[in-house]
Amino acid sequence: MTRILQTRTGWSRREFFVFLGSLTLIYPICRFAAFHVPKKPVLINISKPILTGGYFVANDFVLFDRGDSVWALSRKCTHLGCKLTYHEDRDIFECPCHQSQFHAETGKVIRGPATKPLAFFPVEKRASDPFYVVTT
Amino acid sequence: MARGRISWQAIKWGAWALSSLYVSLLSGIVVGIQYDYITPFYSTTAIDLLVPYGRFFRSLHFFSSQFFFFFTCIHLAAVYGKSEKLPYREWLKLSGTLPIILLLLFTGYILRGDNTGASAGMIAENIINRIPLLGQVLDNLFFSVSGSGLRKVYVHHVITFDFMLLLCAWSHLRIYRVNVQDQKVLIAAMLFFSIIVSAPLEPEHLGTTYIAGPWFFLGLQELLRYLHPLLAGVAMPGMFLTALLAAHPGGSKKPIFLSIMALWLGVYAVLSCVAWLR
Numbered sequence: 001m002t003r004i005l006q007t008r009t010g011w012s013r014r015e016f017f018v019f020l021g022s023l024t025l026i027y028p029i030c031r032f033a034a035f036h037v038p039k040k041p042v043l044i045n046i047s048k049p050i051l052t053g054g055y056f057v058a059n060d061f062v063l064f065d066r067g068d069s070v071w072a073l074s075r076k077c078t079h080l081g082c083k084l085t086y087h088e089d090r091d092i093f094e095c096p097c098h099q100s101q102f103h104a105e106t107g108k109v110i111r112g113p114a115t116k117p118l119a120f121f122p123v124e125k126r127a128s129d130p131f132y133v134v135t136t
Numbered sequence: 137m138a139r140g141r142i143s144w145q146a147i148k149w150g151a152w153a154l155s156s157l158y159v160s161l162l163s164g165i166v167v168g169i170q171y172d173y174i175t176p177f178y179s180t181t182a183i184d185l186l187v188p189y190g191r192f193f194r195s196l197h198f199f200s201s202q203f204f205f206f207f208t209c210i211h212l213a214a215v216y217g218k219s220e221k222l223p224y225r226e227w228l229k230l231s232g233t234l235p236i237i238l239l240l241l242f243t244g245y246i247l248r249g250d251n252t253g254a255s256a257g258m259i260a261e262n263i264i265n266r267i268p269l270l271g272q273v274l275d276n277l278f279f280s281v282s283g284s285g286l287r288k289v290y291v292h293h294v295i296t297f298d299f300m301l302l303l304c305a306w307s308h309l310r311i312y313r314v315n316v317q318d319q320k321v322l323i324a325a326m327l328f329f330s331i332i333v334s335a336p337l338e339p340e341h342l343g344t345t346y347i348a349g350p351w352f353f354l355g356l357q358e359l360l361r362y363l364h365p366l367l368a369g370v371a372m373p374g375m376f377l378t379a380l381l382a383a384h385p386g387g388s389k390k391p392i393f394l395s396i397m398a399l400w401l402g403v404y405a406v407l408s409c410v411a412w413l414r
Contacts, residue, residue: 034273036283057342079364081258081282085344096347098361113361129344 045130055086060084060136061121062093064104070133072121073107079114093118149211151310155319156204159326162195164294173290176249180337198335200326201244205237205352227384229304235377236301238352242391243293245350247286249336255347257281257289259360263369272373347414355407376400 011019046057050065061072073093075084082097092110093102100114105116124133170187172179183190198376212231219227246257261282264275280288302309316323338347349357359368383393 030273034274036272039283076258078407080262080360082255083258083340085342087343094345096251096344097259097349099356101347134143 009130012088022042042136044136046132046134047129049131053087056132057086058134062104063123063132064135065125065132070123070125070132071105072123073104074119074121076119077114078109078111078116078118084118144210144214146356147214149207151314151319152298153204153207153211154309154312154314155316155322156207156326157314159200159323160197160204163193163200163299163412164194164218168294171247173247173286176247176253177339178249180248180250184334184337190328195333195335196327196328198244199330199333202407205241208237211239214296216385218254220383222385224384224386226307228381230308231380233301233304236304240293240297240301240324241352242350243289243297245353246281246289247293249286251340251344251347252336252349255359256349257286258355259349259357259369265363266366267370268366282389301404314368318348348411348414351408354411355404358407358411371401373399376404 020059023037038092041105042056046056046058046063048056052065052067054065056063058072059095060076061074062118063072064070075086075093077084077095077097077100079095079098079100084093084095086093086104091103091104094100095114098113101110102108102114102118103110107120108118109115122135125131126133167183167190168189170179170183180194183194185191189267212234220231241258241261246253246260247292257279258281260274261279262281265271267274276283278288278292348354356373359372362368363372379393379396383390383397387393
């Protein structure tokens with residue numbers, strides 16, 4: 001066996017088993033590395049009141065309050081994850097990396113290369129400070 | 137031909153590259169003393185504005201690293217014709233240093249945490265995640281910016297990629313020694329350049345409509361506009377890398393691979409110009 005291995009691969013039996021042992025380590029390393037620890041929900045308190053029809057730009061989302069409806073739209077582009085800019089004049093989100101555009105009310109794609117709509121974050125509107133609590 | 141004219145191939149590009157690497161490593165250690173990956177943009181801005189001589193050391197690290205890549209590429213082109221006897225294994229290791237240097241430059245951009253860096257990090261993460269089967273593993277090993285911040289990027293910038301670079305270039309560096317005494321002019325030029333030119337930093341502005349990536353990433357950024365991220369971000373760079381690794385100077389099929397590389401670089405240059413002019 002040793003001789004066959006040595007002639008075919010140039011390896012001794014010991015080296016061959018060390019190689020096999022190393023290979024079996026790859027699987028647990030890959031499983032370990034690929035595991036995503038679930039993100040802990042983060043509650044973001046917004047103490048600043050928003051005038052009806054106004055909006056508030058946070059790092060991860062833009063919060064809109066249009067009287068009867070309040071919503072927080074993610075600023076993460078669904079194409080490649082760049083941070084979106086909100087354009088008030090056109091009421092759209094635009095990606096500065098590849099210029100994908102999204103509707104600010106529905107989150108739907110207006111122009112690609114993005115194909116998926118933006119994510120909404122749950123918002124709780126309160127009568128006192130904090131006036132809004134956004135869960136991201 | 138006029139007497140005394142020096143051919144571009146006669147210039148010691150390899151020695152220049154190595155000197156730039158030394159300056160880059162040393163200035164990197166200095167910058168690392170103040171840099172904090174937990175608050176990358178604040179930290180980088182503080183180095184530029186508050187830390188005494190911080191702007192100079194960050195510029196020195198940035199530009200010496202760029203020069204290192206630039207000189208390494210020219211060195212490769214200059215000695216290519218004389219490297220026919222280089223063993224194939226050694227060729228693989230040496231040409232493999234180019235993508236590693238690019239990864240070092242790229243992670244450096246991400247670590248700035250500014251508009252360019254943050255976007256580059258997110259794009260890299262999203263491209264890698266699209267690779268079938270291995271995508272998540274690779275992302276978790278190398279980037280995972282949205283999950284782990286810049287912790288992994290920092291580790292790989294200061295340890296992993298440097299180690300890989302040394303591993304690939306070690307036998308080459310053992311043979312070709314460089315006397316730093318002979319490189320005084322180059323080092324002085326780099327120091328002077330870093331005094332007068334600041335390393336770029338782009339803070340986030342309200343209403344930003346366009347962010348240009350690192351200069352070597354511009355063509356890819358443009359391509360990502362038209363093609364699926366797997367094609368634009370993995371297959372396209374993979375095509376060039378495969379041609380480079382296959383283009384052994386002593387190989388019989390090297391004209392084919394060199395033609396592929398030249399065509400690829402031409403297309404990439406056009407795409408980069410389009411992205412730059414946006």
